[in-house]
Amino acid sequence: MQLLQHVVQAMDQNVYIYFDENSKEGVIIDPGDDAAQIIDIVEENGIKVKYILLTHGHSDHIGAIPEIKEKYDWPVAAHAWEVPVLEDEEANLSAMFRRDMSFTPDLLLQDGQELTVGGATIRVLHTPGHTIGGVCYDCPGDGIVFSGDTLFYGSVGRTDFPNPPVKNGIGYPTSENFDRLIRSIKEKLFVLPDNTIVYPGHGGQTRIGFEKQFNPFVKG
Numbered sequence: 001m002q003l004l005q006h007v008v009q010a011m012d013q014n015v016y017i018y019f020d021e022n023s024k025e026g027v028i029i030d031p032g033d034d035a036a037q038i039i040d041i042v043e044e045n046g047i048k049v050k051y052i053l054l055t056h057g058h059s060d061h062i063g064a065i066p067e068i069k070e071k072y073d074w075p076v077a078a079h080a081w082e083v084p085v086l087e088d089e090e091a092n093l094s095a096m097f098r099r100d101m102s103f104t105p106d107l108l109l110q111d112g113q114e115l116t117v118g119g120a121t122i123r124v125l126h127t128p129g130h131t132i133g134g135v136c137y138d139c140p141g142d143g144i145v146f147s148g149d150t151l152f153y154g155s156v157g158r159t160d161f162p163n164p165p166v167k168n169g170i171g172y173p174t175s176e177n178f179d180r181l182i183r184s185i186k187e188k189l190f191v192l193p194d195n196t197i198v199y200p201g202h203g204g205q206t207r208i209g210f211e212k213q214f215n216p217f218v219k220g
Helices: 035-044 065-071 080-086 174-189 208-214
Strands: 002-008 013-019 025-029 048-053 076-079 107-109 114-117 120-126 135-139 144-148 197-200
Touching: 002 035, 013 035, 013 197, 025 114, 035 065, 048 114, 076 080, 080 107, 120 174
Parallel strands: 025 048, 048 076, 076 107, 144 197
Antiparallel strands: 002 013, 013 025, 114 120, 120 135, 135 144
16 A cells, blocks of 8 residues: 655645555545645546545545545545534534535444455544544554544644534533543554554654653553
8 A cells, every 4th residue: 555645734734645556546534625736646646536534524624525526526434423513614613714614424434444445454443532523544454543633743632622512312512522532542542553653634643652652641
């Protein structure tokens, strides 16, 4: 598998394109903006996009989707609990940036679900806290994990954004965000091998072992 990265400068947001160099089948992870540039990377490398995978529904991670969808009908996948975030302009923060985006994903993911892309298996890890349906994507064959805004180099995602109201058993109160996030990191990410490379939604990469030892928000 091969990994390409595009950084959306406005928010220092990382877009990842992960694909099989033989079959060219791949995924786009968190296309936050710069749709034309993302499409160019895909086309120049002959990548056959199987899914657009979202780690969560905030506008800086989904901004390019409407423009991409005008040209390609690539299915957008997100955790089932993230639907209320994606469908609400306040919850997905697009209203804050006057972009007013709202859509329903094509594919609803569940914790532990495995997706096959080329020769790779991508495992869905539900890591609520930054958002209620936030996920990370574990790729054990390559020893990497895409952590979205759950875990950063020496830091963690913000937990002060409001959750949509709890409805039909989906969600939890905003007051529980931080505790949920730390639990998610400890139970879902810190159980991965220490040498697992973490590719976050913003900033540079890190490793699980380093974060277990030095991340001040989660240490201990």
